[in-house]
Amino acid sequence: MRWIWIDRFVEFESGKRAKAVKNLSAAEDHYAQHFPGYPVMPATLILEGLAQTGGILAGEANAFREKVVLGKINKARFSREFLAGETLEYEVELVHMRPEGATVVGKVLVEGEVAAEAEIFFAHLDQSRSKQAFGESNFVFTGEMKHLLDQARRAGATNHGTVV
Template sequence: MRWIWIDRFTNFESKKTATAVKSLSHAEDHFGEHFPGFPVMPAALILEGLAQTGGILVGESSNFQEKVVLAKVPNAKFYREAMPGEQLTYTTDVIDLRPEGSVVKGRVTSGDDLIAEAEIFFAYLDQSRSAQLFGDHNFVFSGELKYLLGLAQRAALGDGQKA
């Protein structure tokens, strides 16, 4: 199963805000398995897409030098289900950037409909301890998510906007 829950970034302002989108297709495994006969995207996957959008925003603020992990979701509210055929928009805003971690506030919408809101705390792992636990490879910021950010930055520069 795919673990990237965003398709692309549509806006990215370093240390401030990021917006990403995810188009929901009937072909995704979770629609057939979550509630058979009533295809909805699991709330945990909606929250994961929001966390990936915010996590890249937080990681980019330190040039991806820190290993960032989702530490806590102190508040999350879901207003309705997300269905196949919809396009979700994930918007995250940095509330606080600190040496030990960061807080983002996020919203998930489909068109004008509010799907969910959440506050997410990301912690920075101590480099020596995280190397013991996970090895030297930065498992979050190497690969598809970082590639998606690069595409957004190149597109913004092509439009004359600051990436």
């Protein structure tokens, strides 16, 4: 299974904010189990999409030199269920950046209405666990992420004149 829970970046302002969309499809495997006869997008996967949007925003702010990993989600609030056929908009804002990590606040919108909110804290792996060696290659921003990053760059260039 491909572990990409956003489809496309539509806005990207380097070091400040980003917006991505995710179309929910009935073909996604998780609907078979969650729940049989009542397909609802798992809230954890919604958070994963929000975290991917925020993680790329935080990573780009340091030119992807850091291994940005999800540290903790302090608060998350959901006001409705999410169903196949809906389009989610993930809006994230970078509220704090330090050498050791970053904090973003994010919203999930469906048809312009806020359907979920979360605050997400990311750690920079090498900086926050300095005694541990993770090698040179950045395994966070690789493979599938690269395609999204290109999209982010294009979105940035189109919407805000920000070439990342």
